[in-house]
Amino acid sequence: MSLTVALASVLLAQSPAALATDVPTHDTVDVAYQDLSAGRAEEALRKLEANGAARSSDPATLINLAAAYAATGRSDKALLAYRAAIDSQDRYDLQLADGSWVDSRDAARMAMQKMLRSTAQASR
Numbered sequence: 001m002s003l004t005v006a007l008a009s010v011l012l013a014q015s016p017a018a019l020a021t022d023v024p025t026h027d028t029v030d031v032a033y034q035d036l037s038a039g040r041a042e043e044a045l046r047k048l049e050a051n052g053a054a055r056s057s058d059p060a061t062l063i064n065l066a067a068a069y070a071a072t073g074r075s076d077k078a079l080l081a082y083r084a085a086i087d088s089q090d091r092y093d094l095q096l097a098d099g100s101w102v103d104s105r106d107a108a109r110m111a112m113q114k115m116l117r118s119t120a121q122a123s124r
Contacts, residue, residue: 031064037097041071059085059104060094063111070115082112 030051035044045068053065066081085108093101102110 031058031060032068033064036064036067036071041068044068045072054081057084057088057090059088059090059092059108062088063094063104063108066108066115067111075115075119078115079112082108082115086112 030047032044032047035041035047044064048061048065048068051061053061056062056065062081062085066078066085069075069078069081086105088104091104094104094107095101096107
């Protein structure tokens, strides 16, 4: 009992920085959401490419990279980025524009399917 109290006291006495983990928080990654949601796909694409998004394993970064490619007519590169997001070892829930939450792999699959449908309709 006293060991538990002592351990709890030590943990509570730690500063928040000392309790931080080495896992990066995705809230600090600039995934160009503002640019994409404002319709500035070229600007988003420049920002993402400059930050090495194509080499990222972060699903949100890869999905937004794919969306920027798709919005600028680069469907082949968009498919590669969507597939990289689906295959990424990283996986977490993402909040969509409508406020719903979905697994990052499912979000990538849904976005890829939407792009493929719109590409198929445009080629008719």
